[in-house]
Amino acid sequence: MCLNRIYWVSSSKTIRLDRFLATVTDYSRSDAKRLIKAGEVSLDGSLLTDPRAAVAEDADIRLRGQPLRSAQPRYFMLNKPQDYVCAARDRRHLTVLDLLDEDNPEKLHVAGRLDIDTTGLVLLTDDGNWSHAVTSPKQRCWKRYWLRTAEPIAEAAITKFAKGIFLKDDKQRTLPAELEILDSCEARLRICEGRYHQVKRMFGALGNAVIELHREAIGGIELDETLEEGEYRPLTAEERASVTTPNE
Template identity: 50%
Template sequence: MRLDRFLCETTDLTRSLAKKAMHRGEVSVDGEVITNPATQVDERHVVTWHGEPLALVGLRYVMLNKPAGVECSARRGLYPLVRELIDLPHPERLQTVGRLDVDTTGLVLLTDDGQWSHRVTSPKRRCGKVYRVTLAEPLEGQALERAIEGFAEGLLLEGEEKPTRPAELVMRSATEAELTLHEGKYHQVKRMFAAIGNHVTALHRESIGPLALGELAEGDWRELSADEIAAF
């Protein structure tokens, strides 16, 4: 890896600022001041800036229990971003693995491993995502039977050309449902219940594939274990 790129990967310096730092004699490799940005370095070299050793950040895999009022987008809008809750070096490099709406709570995965993210989100892998849904109106009797059947067969949502993939609906109470999806269309849970004449008042994602929130408190996060990463 070029030394200027290494500096960009391990600090907040841009490529141009990294080159200026080298020209000022601020960067050393194995104790020798280096001014050539094209100098090749790897994990065997000790690179320092202002005398402080630098180290590349490896791939990260994070689970977060997202609170309401936090966005999963890459750029800040009206609300804080999920990555701002993660206390790791260069959190700006973490991308959400699928998104939750700003008012939806629960399990969010973040990583800087694009291939792993694709494996988790690809519909072909049928990675089940379980949601706890609070409804405005009770869903009981024949209406419930029709909903279970319709969700299992797939619904054609407004603006879509293909019906939803089969989903499993289980009622915990008259107004609280557990819904398992195997895809991630835009606002899908809310649109599915709207299609059967109901309204979602609260939405919480409990699990993605084999990963569940467990005892992770709202707003807290943790890195995934090697086994959890390999599960996808």
């Protein structure tokens, strides 16, 4: 087993020592207890041997001399291929988490899911407030898609999308959306919601079918064109800050 990384954050909260060690390293809780009892962990230079000890998350805790700190939130963009689902686990399909080479990937979640056959920008984080700002309709975080349809797109669709469309089994119209027709069967669409299969259902309500769908942007975050399908990278500070959380 190995340490994840050295993380730094200031906090006055306390946490059980064995839980802290298991959280910021790759060690299991039982392995953490063993290491503590073996005298491998110190606090401010003094050995700690009780796994139940309550320690501050910003204390100078060291494992074999290496400092440990609580993990900072993580933010990634990923270029999702087809045939991957946006879920933590799935019995039948690979998930986007399977594409990550990160410590504790199961602690990450998708901020704005895509269907299994939809490609493009997926955001992953362990920051709940930030992901809520991405996905909540009240935050009006716009998503931009490129799409191809089975039939030509009527010009009247622009006005209908802007007004909002009643989807089957939904009681309210979709929020106003911006449709740009690029070719007879090709368009870009901007929406600020994330209803179930929304883009496909919007076109379905007009008697058309979406046969290709690719997400290009979420808010001010554009999919990095250098990322091949299945590749990912951390968000920049500017990209993270472009999503304003409700408490900011």
